[in-house]
Amino acid sequence: MIRLSRLHKSYITGSNRLHVLKGIDLFIDSGELVSVVGSSGSGKSTLLNVIGILDSYDDGEYYLGNNLIQGLTEKRSAWYRNQMIGFVFQSFNLISFKNAMENVALPLYYQNIPRKKRNRIALEYLEKMGLLDWAEHLPSELSGGQKQRVAIARALVTNPKIILADEPTGALDTQTSYEVMSLFKEINEEGITVIIVTHEKDISERTKRIIHLTDGIIEKEYTTKLKVNYV
Amino acid sequence: MFERERWREVIHVLSKNKLRTFMTAFGILWGIFMLMIMLGASTGLSNGMKRNLGDFAVNSCFIWAQQTTMPYKGFKKGRHYNFELKDMDMLGKKIPEIEYLSPRMNRGNMPISRDKKTGGFNIFGDFPEFNNIDPMTIVKGRFLNHKDIQDRRKVVVIGERANEVLFEQDEDALGKYIKVNDVYFQVVGIFRSKHTGGWGNYQNQSVIMPLTTLQKTFNEGNTVHWFSITAKRGTSAKYIETKAISLLKAAHYVHPDDEMAVGHQNVEEEFKKFNGLFMGVNIVVWIVGLGTLFAGIIGVSNIMLVVVRERTQEFGIQRAVGATPWKIIGQLIMESVFLTVIAGYIGLFFGIGLVELVDMIISGQHIEAFYNPEVSLEIAFKALAVLVVAGTLAGIIPAKRAVSMKPIDAIRSEYK
Ligand SMILES: Nc1ncnc2c1ncn2[C@@H]1O[C@H](COP(=O)(O)OP(=O)(O)O)[C@@H](O)[C@H]1O
């Protein structure tokens, strides 16, 4: 599903050049539930953004499926983000003046799906998240956990291949965090690849594979004892 | 484009900061408002001038005899001579491009009476053709005809003002007699001038009789004071004028180079100057108006830049879920065009409204220099088209900026 080889990325600020990803080799198969851990500043978010085509990389190769993601037009990138990838952010990133349903329906808008149909689909996903009663509410009227579930519904609404989540539980209390994590697990069980960036140990332990990033390099990785139901 | 959500977004964004939106809109509103006012005023002035001219044939000229200033063919210089009625036939034959040719005489102000009512009025001798060159409104009866000319009938057509002075209000002047210099003339028609102001007053105080009658009654021999000539379509008055002058000079033994011997005036030339003036006024109006409008557009563009800065994160999120740059650019341009057109429309509405109001107020009054100010629908629509284009241009730069950064940088931008 995702294949990175010798991937490098630097940030240039003024005259300084900060080498953040220093040759990442990584393969993530479809249907995996992976977490990326590491200390703050180790390059986790950068890696996730590159995978999500929200950011570019300098050197190496990145294949998404069979497609080399390199030098794409903005239009093409937008298409990949829309069709293949769902994003979940730490700060939810909902659009403040759209209600929950409209937020969830937004990706479908960019697929030119008529309003009635996309709202209907959005409501289905909100229902799955147990938020049907909150469909007409603005983000400011929702709790953190509810916001994150709206964001997850939005990420899922286009039926993507991959869900990318950057510290999805970072702004939530422990109880809510665990609820969100079990949501991800359910999503994963439906066959969607899920990659979660986190620096919380108990969160990463709720994934099947942990990738440990240190200073822009994959230092180690291991599978967890998480029970996987292969029925 | 007509998606409800898109519009809701437009409304939301513009109503979020109402004062700012209003101030921006006001720039556009004011620009269009001023443009409409100025255009209305300039057509008002132009119409006022045109009305003063009445229905006067624009392609016409006048020619009259003056004193010679050069000796020629045995005649000394300083000779007085007159045009005559037979010159008329000669000109008509030799210049086929003439449409109307009318000789004219002016006996100046003369006392006219009827019973105990008296007054001084301008006496003119005319041919029927005069009513084609400087048409007047025949209020009652008729204008002169060729039978009047042939038979030297003692008939007159009197101006409206003359009618008021010489007859009772409820009296029908037609068929009645008035006395000019002890000679009785029958009134066959009453006319009203189409000119405004002094010119109109002067005409309304005139009494017109057949030229031949005037010549006979007042012992003027065969004299004609001046000729009014109109050119046929496609011929310039200047051409007719030049040709007629040289023919008249030859007929009266005047040196061909004696410029002072023949007086002339050309309405066409005057009209051209007048048109040129208004063209100039119009150009200035458009430059000033569009300049004001342009300032408004810069304002919109600036505001859109601020809006883009504030919404950078939102655009980043939209792009993360699949918005193409053009979707975002389109949205911003729509907002910009919406703001511009709404504001412009209001400006248009008030501008044209004020122009129409002024038109209504002054239409009952006799203001010579200003008449029927208006803004044509065509211009209004053109202005709206300009606004749409302007709104688009005002939106493009900010929109381009909005999508120029990487989505992740947009999402992370902290501006709130
Ligand atoms: N847009 C940027 N410009 C410059 N430096 C950046 C930018 N984004 C991240 N960095 C730097 O790159 C390093 C890695 O950042 P990041 O990938 O966010 O780490 P993590 O998510 O693991 O905390 C950090 O030192 C951070 O300061």
Ligand SMILES: [Mg+2]
């Ligand atoms: Mg991070």
